[in-house]
Amino acid sequence: MLVVIGSSVLVFVIMYVMPGDPVLQMLSGNSTTPEAIAGLRRELGLDKPFYHQFLDYFYQLLQGNFGQSRVNKDLVLPKILEHVPATLMLTLVSALFSIVIGIVLGVLSAIHRNGIIDYAARFIGLFGISMPAFWTGILLLLVFSIQLGWFPTMGSEGWTTLVLPGLALGLVGAGFIVRLVRNTMLEVLGEPFILTLRAKGLSERSVMYGHALRNSLIPALTMAGVMVGELLSGTVVIETVFARQGIGRILADAIMAKDMPVVQGVVFFTAMIYVGVNLLVDVSYTFVDPRIRRLQ
């Protein structure tokens, strides 16, 4: 809860002190008289002192009223709700890519430690974390969509439109996971119980996947919670690059237009999603880690 409230307050303050007068921006390009400017300011309630605007906003928020977009008077909450599914789909697919790529590469890394595969896998991980998602996105676009024509360049319909954007973001998340899985696996593999399992005669495959991997998953799960935050923020840029619908896109456009109500609405919502996901992660520990189950 604190996270949600805190981030909303922070965004409100930032948008308020940010240079740039939204009223002037909205009227720019037309002959603007001082009367027109004052009138619009009054209409939007921007002539009230800071604390007044602040309290107004949160009072309305508590009532479920997220306000109206300054650009076209759309109600913010319904607009967000309409676009959230598309972003969630993208985040889900990206998370899936991250997890699959991350785990596979992480395991390969651990098994073939210090071999070529290890270096290659770690390089891919580094690449994912370091390269900006929009750059990776455009690169994928150029190669797989324009040159090879395997996937569409844009759009939000159909599973084909999810592949490239999902991959672009997925590589970012995979970067986090590869390292983690590799290190945890190596750690676990050094534990005495592994020796016992091998002595028992268990196949190498069983040792690796059945036992070592399972135990490495817990820290990976925690990482997943943090990763969702990264993925959500990545959608802002990726949705614009691939011309997809979603709240990331809405946020990007709203920031450019200094459409405060929309920006705050999206941030508030995103904060809620993030908190929600981390809560789920916490809850899922009880199922994944038997030790915690026993404690409870």
Add this chain to the structure above:
Amino acid sequence: MNTSIPSSSWMKGAALSVALTLWLAGCSAGKEATKENKASSSSSPSVVENVAAAKTVQGGELTYALASSPDTLDPVASGYAVSHRVLRTIFDSLVFQQEDGSYGPWLATEWTVSDNGQSYTFKLRQDVTFHDGAPFDAEAVKANFDHLSETFGLGQARPLLGPFESAEVVGKYTIKVNLSRKFEPFLSGLSSAFLGISSPKALQEHGDQYGKHPVGTGPFKFVKWTENSEITLERYPEYNSAPPAAENKGASHLDKLTFKIVPEEATRIGSVQSGQILAAETIPPQNIAAFKSDSKFKVDQALTNGTPFSLYLNTHNEPWNDVKARQAIQLAIDPEVIVSTLYLGTYSRAWAALTPGILGYNETLENKIKPDLSRAGELLDELGWKKGTDGIRVKDGQKLTLNYLEASPNREKRKDIAVIVQQQLKELGVEVELNLTTDASELLKQRSFDIAGISQVKADPDILTNLFRSDRLHAQGGNNYSGLNDPEIDKLLDEGAIESDPERRKIIYRQIQQVLSDNAIVIPIYVFPYTVAQSSKVQGLKFDLLGYPLFYDVSVGQ
């Protein structure tokens, strides 16, 4: 693992039905084509027309990628140029501005102007219907003016009407519009899609949600707007009110027109290259050459008329209040280098305060002023600015600095222009301080700059009033960056705004441009072309004076 292989008979059956479907589809398409040909050959006797009609393919969909999203599809409430591209396809206007600047009849068949220039009486077409069936008449036009007066002035429409006062219905198909004073650019404003005529029934029905349910008389009917994604339009079969510039006077050749919203340049261009979209706007110079050299594509470039992107020296600041100092700057900046370096030959160099396609453009200014660094140096020497040891000129212990403000640095490589100018002026011994910021409103209001650039889009030379009249400083709502306060110019601008003889108007505006150039108030740099990359399947795309696309004659071949 066991995988079941489909039995061969199943596969044969599937293949057969697919083949059958394809054959039937091909058959019916063929039948339609021959039907079209027969129809056109029976109505137009000349052989040449037959061939031409047969060549224009009927049907199909045009996908057109926009670089940003329209704000609303209510014409009088919209403030974005990108909206105009869509609005023009849904709405017709009362008059049409032709390429030579004159006005042709559109929804208004003829009009008369009162002697004092303050009243326009329009006779309207009697055979036009809105997409929703409502009849087009004087009451409908009046309802539009009422709606305009009610919407808060965020749109481009209200300023276009100038000193508009009222509109009265005089007869079923006659309407009179009253202005508070004479205003020559009035008809130009009326021809804009921002003053397109909406259905009064729809205005009534949708109220403040009308911007999402536009209804006009244009060749395309609004179907759906998926926010941030696309705007779908379909052909209006009863269309009969095409403007004079359209060759196709009836319904569109296209079945469907879809505007896709694709802000990322790489995606927009890539979509055309891969054939996923048939046309895309705003192509950067480096890609224009690639498209032009590929026979599968073509690129159209249309001049956006008004004032070219130019630099304006702040005449309120020392030493730029002295004409010699300004002339020195004028002679030291080489726009040719700027344009050829940054735009690879795809944008044209500008020479005057107005763009070439507009009434009154002074073409004698072309190639007149050539860069002359030594003469520029002499002028500054005369004023007492001598080059110091570091190459920068000094006078009375003060360095010669020029504060360069660029308020739209990310647009059309304007920040790169600033850098090149900085280098060019360094040769002259002027130290340029660059101020590149998108948040320049305060700076412009306070006039805290020595030189700043701007371009404006308008089909009427009266745009110069907004840039040069003494009472149009930024703080007053205008764009008089140079802070010019010249009673002679003010007088000429006022005359131009009310002169009804186009020939006399030309003389007035040519003179204004000459004075501005002689006094180095304006340094024109480039004229911005609106660019559209298209698949070569697309035919018939045209543009109006402002560079906005016209879809009346568009068809999509195979």
